[in-house]
Amino acid sequence: MKRLFNYVHYTGQVGAMVLLEFKAKRLSPKLKMLGERIAMQAVAVEVNSKRKLLESEYIYDDELTVKEMLDVCEVKLVDFKVMDRRSK
Numbered sequence: 800m801k802r803l804f805n806y807v808h809y810t811g812q813v814g815a816m817v818l819l820e821f822k823a824k825r826l827s828p829k830l831k832m833l834g835e836r837i838a839m840q841a842v843a844v845e846v847n848s849k850r851k852l853l854e855s856e857y858i859y860d861d862e863l864t865v866k867e868m869l870d871v872c873e874v875k876l877v878d879f880k881v882m883d884r885r886s887k
Contacts, residue, residue, distance in 0.1 A: 802826060804834030806842055812884045815841035818877040833872055841879050
């Protein structure tokens with residue numbers, strides 16, 4: 800099953816969408832929270848490639864990378880997009 804998750808920062812100026820693929824047949828609350836956290840992670844670490852996002856330290860467990868956390872949960876990051884309207 801594939802599912803799209805999003806996160807929008809409270810300022811409304813930056814947000815992200817992530818597409819995750821699950822082995823699970825239905826979306827549990829824990830998998831939903833993981834999807835939302837990975838979308839927030841994409842905004843927080845300001846990466847622009849899938850590889851860099853997967854290699855980044857998972858912000859909710861500094862002993863794991865994002866890839867390691869996804870592997871534990873049997874989830875695959877299919878794609879992601881960060882939208883940023885802040886002036887640079």
